[in-house]
Amino acid sequence: MKVGVISLGCAKNLVDTEVLLGKLKSSGAVIVSDPKKADVIIINTCSFIEPAKAESIDTILEFAEKKKVIVMGCLVQRYKEELQKEIPEVSAYFGTESWDSILEFLRLKPKEDIKRILTTPKSYAYLKISEGCNRLCSFCAIPIIRGRHRSRPIEEIVEEAKYLADQGVKELCIVSQDTAYYGRDIYGKAHLIKLLQELEKVQGVKWIRLLYLYPTEVEDGLLYYMADSEKVIPYLDIPLQHISTDVLKSMRRGYDENFVRKFLDKVMKVLPHAVLRTTFIVGYPSETAQDFQKLLDFVQEGHFHWVGVFTYYQEENTHAYALGDPIPMQEKENRKEELLRVQKDITYKKNLDLVGKTLDLLVDGFDEELGIVPVGRIYAQAPEVDGITYIEAEKQLKPGEVITVKITQAKDYDLVAQCL
Template sequence: IDAIIGTGNIKYINEIIRKLDTTNNKIIKVDNIDSSYLENVERINFSPYAYVRISEGCNNHCTYCIIPKLRGKHRSRKMEDIINEVIYLSENGVKEIILIAQNTSDYGIDLYGEYSLYRLLDKLNDIDKIQWIRVLYLYPDNFNESLISSIKNNNKVVKYVDIPLQHVSNNILQKMNRRTSKKDIQDLIKKLRIEIPNIIIRTTFIVGFPGETDNDYKELYKFIEETRFDKLGVFTYSQEEDTPAYNMPNQIDQSIKDERKENIMKLQKYISEDMMMSKLGNTYDILIEEYSGNNIYIGRSYMDSPEIDGVVYVDSNRLLEIGEYVKIKVTEYLEYDLIGVLADESSK
């Protein structure tokens, strides 16, 4: 290793690389984890979608997580800087914007004195050429009425939310230092599904957290079985040095963690297949992202985030452009993916 650069010192990377050409000494620069986001950096993007970071750092201090010590406290980017970046991307072929942060729900509280993600979405919705706006990493505790209304009423904001819930047993939620209870979580999901009937809810859970009893695990399993999430991921707890959970008593054997994860993923596979089957015959707008040969294109509907969710295989007799939106009719389904044909060719 020639150099170690902290997350708050990325702006010095060119300078450090040049120094390495003139010195045999190792360079370590890891100060200032609370630095501002690096603005005005030209982006190279070859995809019809792009990730846009709206804040850095986190104030949550979950007991299993090292991020606040690595990334510092929560710092929001100015709204105008984000808007300018999205305009730039839209003028360079990007059709879908995916907003990310360690915690997108907290956006704006440090700059504007209120949770302002809803205001940002309202403004981004007015940008020409952008057709989809997706938000990931929404924590459940600050998911307020204004945000729900913004997702519901802005036509470019896809009806898809990624909310890492991590657990539902109040015993484990407290040990994790999460700021929501099981009832809070149940109330939020119920409200989202009432207010936005076609919403897709993705979440993640952690199994095998220190002190997770059989009853805690069974409570989580039953909750997933009853709630039927559209998309779901499960992680086994991994001890992270320098976090409160690292030295907690009652650490769980890896074999038990793996078994619990496997059982939940088997359950989710059944739920997913049932949901995929319900899509048969439906029509969806698909963003074309790739050509795989033999008249088969690969794209996504609003129901799928890139890299973490499924895809839609589109059988087309005509040439489709990467970045084009087409309407397809679903003809087949796989475990997590859909297969379809162009809607205007489905009756031929």
């Protein structure tokens, strides 16, 4: 049986896809990269916000009438009955974490102790440490889709990290819905530092990057640990969502502007070379023009190297749904573009500050256009979401190498470096 798998959505979804690929291959299926050559196509869907739902549905419709299609993941978890009714051409629908049920449907026998098949470059891999979320943010449907927070045992995570290192992975990107909350459910308290201590012992791993840290969960001890760590790099991905206290209160985030400012001051005091990434939502129902201006002014202060911006979409069964959707989409898009335009200049200035510096760089592969220029990332660049560094080198470089470079040029989002 030839199976093609299409993965949509976030890095956490990609890990689920890689687990499925491992199970399929171990059960005798042949994995093909070209869907046209597949007997069966499995689509792992996303339903985070409206554009993600639309992409998932468009992908399903693209293949449903041409091939035997199985649909899995977040969209099915949330809208299975509607999907079965509206797109009956699909052979079967499965929710999240339904790998063995899919194998059973395909009449493939699942095997024990199966390792995931990596789809990322050899240099890095995502390591999912928990599933679900206990937060009650007014705009977010993730707890509805993924359920309550469920941490994986440290021993299980470390075992997977060793497997990844054996595959040549040099950077572990730690992901979950709420990374700093790790361990509270199974150990009775936050255990992220303990987990990091064990991951640092894994031979072959050079960098450990923390993604998706909820602001109020980032304890002082974690910052001090990062400051002393040889492998946990000073990069923090902390989704703030807004700076207006009124908007944050309506969002049910559990903090205000004063907290955010004190928190950022503390981070830079403990980790003066920290790179910060955050995300904001514009067009939230209660966001006034004054609230947006406050957010714009806050971003202009230059705290962040990287900023992602989402326009608000009304999600049924969330607390904010009752607030309606009063801000026109065009106004939301205008706010998003203005915020990104401001941040673009800030990112460029921060990149300029790196010119002349000597840094370690992790080689990912080669440029997408010609496939001949080596590219990689310094610690300030997370895979897929941030910029990349183009490498000028006289010697042959291999993906997964950690090399020393001198930054020679800054672009809007990317860098150019000379291999030393």
